[in-house]
Amino acid sequence: xxxxxxxxxxxxxxxxxxxxxxxxxxxxxxxxxxxxxxxxxxxxxxxxxxxxxxxxxxxxxxxxxxxxxxxxxxxxxxxxxxxxxxxxxxxxxxxxxxxxxxxxxxxxxxxxxxxxxxxxxxxxxxxxxxxxxxxxxxxxxxxxxxxxxxxxxxxxxxxxxxxxxxxxxxxxxxxxxxxxxxxxxxxxxxxxxxxxxxxxx
Numbered sequence: 001x002x003x004x005x006x007x008x009x010x011x012x013x014x015x016x017x018x019x020x021x022x023x024x025x026x027x028x029x030x031x032x033x034x035x036x037x038x039x040x041x042x043x044x045x046x047x048x049x050x051x052x053x054x055x056x057x058x059x060x061x062x063x064x065x066x067x068x069x070x071x072x073x074x075x076x077x078x079x080x081x082x083x084x085x086x087x088x089x090x091x092x093x094x095x096x097x098x099x100x101x102x103x104x105x106x107x108x109x110x111x112x113x114x115x116x117x118x119x120x121x122x123x124x125x126x127x128x129x130x131x132x133x134x135x136x137x138x139x140x141x142x143x144x145x146x147x148x149x150x151x152x153x154x155x156x157x158x159x160x161x162x163x164x165x166x167x168x169x170x171x172x173x174x175x176x177x178x179x180x181x182x183x184x185x186x187x188x189x190x191x192x193x194x195x196x197x198x199x200x201x
Contacts, residue, residue, distance in 0.1 A: 007086075007125075009132040014140060018102035022143060023089035024125075024132050027052070033079040042092040042105055043071040046118065046150050048125050050085030054078070054113070061115045068154045070114040077113070086125055090147045101151065108155040116157040118150060 008025040015022070020041050027050075035055075046068050054061050054069055055078040063069050071077055073094060092105050123146055131139040 007129055009129060011132050011135055011143070014135065016144070017095075018092045018099045018105070019144070019147060020091035020093040021089075022132065022147060023091070024087070024128050025089075026086045026125075027081055027084055029082060029084040031079070031081045031084060035076050035078045037074055037076045038071060038091070040073055040094055042073065042094075042109060044090040044092060044105075044151055044154060045069050045071070046088045046090075046121065048086040048088060048121065048128075050083055051081060052085045052087070053080045054115075055080065056113050059113065061113075063115055066121055067115060067117050068150065068157075070109050070154065070158075072109060072111045072113065074111075075113055088128060088146075088150070090151060092151070101148070104155060105151065108158045114154075114158055116154055116161065118153040118157065121150075 011022040047063050049065050051064050
């Protein structure tokens, strides 16, 4: 990790819907945040470096650099990091139900905790910090483009995983159907003509 002071920068003003807030921070080793939830927004988090453990009711996930974890509204979760980590957080609000990106995000993420890798992130932590601290129009536009790319890449990765999962399920069903078909054919009595032919050889 780059050596910097402890960074914790939030940007809320001037963000267009469905973005509620951007949050860039660094957490030192042995960090822990107790169980909490977000009532009205999706929390999309890109881990820029280090590792964080997310503990939910039914699962625990270790998230590494260039992975995104998405926490849906209402999911109670806890964060732990032994070695520390850096994160760029994106809050997507649900208040604007007709906003296209929000609609797509709801369809992709549903109400599930999601972890997925994203394409290589080239934006440096120090560059993000500078833009967050000085949100002049060009910096803000760069941050919005960065956030949109992270959200869209995450949605694509999630939807591709769902397609693969659906495809695997269909394949298993077809394989099972083939096994059942063979079993049933074996159990069914053969037609007389076929039986006679078999015995006459």
